[in-house]
Amino acid sequence: MTTVQVIELTILMPCLNEAETLATCIDKARGYLDRSGVVGEIVVADNGSTDGSQAIAEAHGARVVNVLDKGYGSALLGGIAAANGTYVIMGDADDSYDFADLDQFVARLRAGDDLVMGNRFLGGIEPGAMPPLHKYLGNPVLSSIGRLFFRAPIRDFHCGLRGFNRQAMLDLHLQTTGMEFASEMVVKASLGGRRVSEVPTTLKKDGRSRPPHLRSWRDGWRHLRFLLIFSPRWLFLVPGTIAFALGILGTFILTFGPFSIGEIGFDVASQVYLAAIAVVGYQAVIFAILSKIYAQHEGFRIPRSRNFDRLEKRISLESSAVVGLILFLIGLTVAILQLVMWGSTGFGALEIDRTVRTAISAALLMMLGAQTIMAGMFLGVLSVVLKRS
Secondary structure, eight states: OOOOOOOOEEEEEEESSOTTTHHHHHHHHHHHHHHHOOOEEEEEEESOOSSSHHHHHHHTTOEEEEOOSOSHHHHHHHHHHHOOSSEEEEOOSSSOSOTTOOHHHHHHHHTTOSEEEEEHHHHOBOTTSSOHHIIIIIHHHHHHHHHHHHOOOOSOTTOSOEEEEHHHHHHTTOOOOSTTHHHHHHHHHHHTTOOEEEEEOOBOOOOOSSOOSOOHHHHHHHHHHHHHHTOHIIIIIHHHHHHHHHHHHHHHHHTTOOEEETTEEEOHHHHHHHHHHHHHHHHHHHHHHHHHHHHHHTTOSSSOOHHHHHHHHHOOHHHHHHHHHHHHHHHHHHHHHHHHHHHHTTSOOOOHHHHHHHHHHHHHHHHHHHHHHHHHHHHHHHTOOOOOO
C-alpha cells in the first residue's frame, strides 16, 4: 500500500520571461527541499512567457501553472490557488533571492506565524542589487507609512521573498493584480490580526540581462496609493474632522463680527478661508466614511469595526437626504431673508460688512447640505446588491 505524503511547503515563483535565471532558482529550491527533508513542491506561476520559461521549469522538475490574467498579483493569486502545500514561500525568479536558504522562514511558519517577511536591510543587500532610489527613499518611506497606518511590525514592506500559511492568505481574499499585491498582503494580514513576523534575508544583483519588470515611479505610486486609500482614518478622517471643526466654528464666530487672538485679528477675509477649510474638511470626512463602507462591502477591511458597523446602519440615503436638506434649507432661508431685506430698501446699497458675513455662513450651510445629499446618493449606489459571477 502506497503512503501519500502530505506536501508541507510550496515554493512559488511568479514568472514572465525568466529563461535566463529560472533554472538556477528551481535548482536551488530543489536543493533546499532535498537538504532540509521538507516535503515540498516547486510551482512556477507563468504569466504568459514567450521565451521558453515553461519548458525550462518542467525540465527542472517544477510544476507550471499558466495564469492568463496579467500582472504580478494575478500570477501569485493563480499560484497560491494551485499550491498544494500547507505553507507557501514565494520569491522572484530572477536569482536575486537565495531559495537554498529558507530555514528561518519554515521555522517561523511551523511556529504558527501566518506571514513571514524577509528583511533585506537586516540580511544584507549586495552592491548594485537595489537602486539607491529604492534603498534610501522608496522602501523606507513606504515601509514607514505601513507601520504608522497599519501597525505592521515590518521594516521591509516590499521584500519579494516571503512565506505564509496558505489558508490564512486565502481567508484574506487578496484581490489586487499588480505590484501593489505585495502591500495588500501585509496590510490585510495586519488588519486581520494575523501573526506577522520578519526574518533576515539577503538580496543580490539579479542575473537577468534585460531590465526588471518593476517600474520605480509607476509601481511606487501604486503601492503608495494603495496604502493611502486603505487608511482613510489617518489620511482623511482625522485631519478632515479637525479642519471641519475649526472651519465651521471660525466661520460662525465671524458671522457676528471680527475678533482677535492676541495681536492677530480675524475678519471677513478670514471667514472666507475658514468656510473653504470647513468644506474641504467635510469632504474629507465624507470620503473617509464612504471609502470605508466601500472597502467593507468589498471585503477589504478585516476585521470589520463594530463601531463603524453601528454608524453604517444609522446612515442611509434617506437619513443623509433629510440632514442635507435641512442644512441646505437653513442656508437658503437666510439667503431669501437677505434678498427680502434688500428688496425692502429698493435694492439699493447694503451694509457690506454685515451682509457678506451672513452670506458666507448661509452659503456654507447650503454647500454642506448639498454635499450631504450627494454623499447619501452615493451611499445608495454602494448599497445596491449586485449578483456577482
